[in-house]
Amino acid sequence: MVIDQRFVNHHAVESAASGVADAAAEHAPDAEERTMPEHHLLIVCPTEYGGQIEHAAELGxxxxxxxxxxxxxxLSRPGASMSTAGWDPSAFEMREVLLPRRSSSRVTRAVLQLMDVIRERRLIRSHISRLESRGGLTVLWESTKYGVPTVAPTTRNIVFVHNALPHGFSDDMGLRDRWHFRMEKRSARRADLIAVHGGEQRSAVADWGVRDVRAVALPGDSRPVVEHPNASDSALCIGEVRPNKGIEIAIEAALSTATRLSIIGSPEPSSYGEELKRITPATGVTLDFRYLEADEFNGRLAAAPLIVLPYVHFAAQSGVLAKAMQFDREIVASDLPALREQAGEYPRIRFVPPGDVPSLARVFSELQTYARNSDVTGFKQSAPAQWDAVAISLFE
Known part of the structure; x- marks a missing residue:
């Protein structure tokens, strides 16, 4: 049998080309790797609602x-996408990969939560490893409940400490809060950078023996919002209802001056909410104990004639204060260094001594005329450049 040499030569060339192509395909990066950015930011935020996930979205x-x-x-839990719906969807990738919250009995829930933390640590570590293999990486931890793992030498670990001085009083911190506080200190010492809001927190964290602490501002909401709410005639305490916020002080001052006052937020602990119910009469002061989605939160804040921040003690910066200034509201706040620093030169804020009912009552009396005739300025978008400056300070 005679074989056509042209067929042999063509087949050999074709086979050689195929082999080269196969080898190239084997060693070439896949499409995802080829399009992977040079430097990636991974934010770990286990709280899928409220200020913490919004903070993560703003920074990202x-x-x-x-x-x-x-x-x-x-990286967050199911529900985080709804909490961050107001941001440009192309700004970041939201991955709801952390496990849903447990709703079983207290003892059972504690055991299951511990098991979940172990699983979530492995899941987070796998994301870190995958991104490390594809380029530069910075990991920002909005919570230290997982600790700070060992990473590649080129990867930066940044821990954002939101409350360097815990909300709870030193003598009433529960075992869980004490454990978290110790974990936060330990994690901070392992991080490359600690970020805080405000100089008072920077001083507190510096005493932990950390390498680098950076204080940054807390701007308002950068999302474009066009809604203009209806005016309210009630002074407002809004946000999580905690004992350190001194809500009972505001209630007593409001009752003594017949000032209408609305208190809106979820109580933590629930026993504090029950105590507030006990001391609040049926008229004059409204208690609305529930969590507010971002749109309603902003709407209530922008519509109120007076924002009340009666903190007993507080060393961080306040998201409510940031937004109240953004919406050009009249504010009365406890005279604490952290709040004074955050307010800066804002002209529509008055300060009273913490826990001083008569002083707060006098301000309520002086502001009642204003409260009845307050205009509603609506929403003002916080300049994205303010958040950009924070990001540049942390990530460049």
């Missing part, structure tokens, strides 16, 4: 917008 969006990183991924 600003980091990309400012060019500090090429892309951002946020």
């Amino acid at each position: 969006a600003a980091a990309v917008r400012s060019g500090s990183v090429d892309a951002c991924t946020i």
Whole structure:
């Protein structure tokens, strides 16, 4: 049998080309790797609702917008996407991969939560390893409940400490709060950078023996909002209802001056909410104990004629204060260093001594005329450049 040499030569060339192509395909990065940005920001935020996930979204969006990183991924729980719906969906990738919250009995829940933390640590570590293999990586921890793992030498670990001085009083901190506080200190010592809001927290964290502490501002809401709410005639305490916020002080001052006062937020602990119910009469003061979604939260805040921040003690910066200034509201706040620092030169804020009912009552009396005739200025978008400056300070 005679074989056509042209067929042999063509088949050999074709086979050789195929072999080269196969080898190239084997060693070439896949499509996801080829498009992977040079530097990635991974934010770990186990709280899927409220101020913490909004904080994560603001930082992630600003980091990309400012060019500090090429892309951002946020790891959180189911429901986080709803809490961050107001941001540009292209600003970051939201991955709801952490386990849903447990709703079983207290003892059973504690055991299951411990098991969940172990599983979640492994899951987070796998995300870190995958991103480390594809380029530069910065990991921002919005919570230290998972600790700070060992990472590649080129990866930066940044821990954001939101409350360097715990909300609870030193003598009434529960075992869980004490454990978290110790974990936060331990994790801070392992991080490359600690970020805080305000100089008072920076001083507190510096005493933990950490390497680098950076204080940054807490801007308002950068999402564009066009809604203009109806005016309210009631002074407002809004946000999580905790003992350190001195809500009972505001109630007593409001009752003594017949000032209408609304208290809206979820009580923590629930026993504090029960105590507030006990001391609150049926008229004059309204208690609305529930969690508010961001749109309603902003709407209530922007509509109120007077925002009341009667803290007994507080060393962080207040998201409510940031938004109240953003919406150009009249504010009365406890005269605490952290709040004074945050308020800066804002002209529509008055300070009273913490826990001083008569002083707060006098301000209520002076402001009642204003409260009845207050205009509603509506929402003002906080300049994205403010958040960009925070991102540049942390990630560049």
